[in-house]
Amino acid sequence: xxxxxxxxxxxxxFGLYCLITSLFTVLPYSSNxxxxxxxxxxxxxxxxxxxxxxxxFMLLIYSTDRIVDKLDLTHGFTNxxxxxxxxxxxxIIKLGCILIAGFLLIDNLGPFLADxxxxxxxxxxxxxxxxxxxxxxxxxxxxxxxxLLITNYDRVSRFLALKKEEKxxxxx
Numbered sequence: 001x002x003x004x005x006x007x008x009x010x011x012x013x014f015g016l017y018c019l020i021t022s023l024f025t026v027l028p029y030s031s032n033x034x035x036x037x038x039x040x041x042x043x044x045x046x047x048x049x050x051x052x053x054x055x056x057f058m059l060l061i062y063s064t065d066r067i068v069d070k071l072d073l074t075h076g077f078t079n080x081x082x083x084x085x086x087x088x089x090x091x092i093i094k095l096g097c098i099l100i101a102g103f104l105l106i107d108n109l110g111p112f113l114a115d116x117x118x119x120x121x122x123x124x125x126x127x128x129x130x131x132x133x134x135x136x137x138x139x140x141x142x143x144x145x146x147x148l149l150i151t152n153y154d155r156v157s158r159f160l161a162l163k164k165e166e167k168x169x170x171x172x
Contacts, residue, residue, distance in 0.1 A: 018106050076094060094154065097156050
């Protein structure tokens with residue numbers, strides 16, 4: 001299977017995962033705030049976030065070639081095809097880094113946006129509410145780690161493969 005086709009498949013699967021995540025986490029999370037009666041401006045934000053998630057889904061499904069080219073995902077591979085029978089350690093680490101990064105980005109983007117909105121909302125309301133900076137900071141850190149992993153997966157795989165080789169040399 002060509003490397004580019006493999007990444008097209010992975011990105012389309014992430015698009016499907018994003019749609020499922022938005023339907024089963026972001027929408028119930030948003031409806032919780034609507035039930036609490038936060039206000040009409042939240043309806044606008046909830047609709048905007050839902051439209052943004054649908055656009056992200058459409059982008060991931062229909063613009064996979066541009067995403068693969070923009071992120072230069074095929075760059076670190078010496079062989080233009082992936083033969084799943086002969087995967088070496090570095091290819092597996094690269095694929096693992098990309099998968100982990102995608103999950104970190106998709107799982108934390110919606111809750112981070114909602115938490116950030118609530119933090120700004122509490123600042124404007126002058127209400128004595130407990131601010132949860134820890135969750136927002138953790139989600140921001142997860143987004144940063146996901147971004148760094150997906151942009152530096154080749155370096156990470158070389159570093160981890162080098163560590164494995166050093167360990168093998170020390171044991172022999």
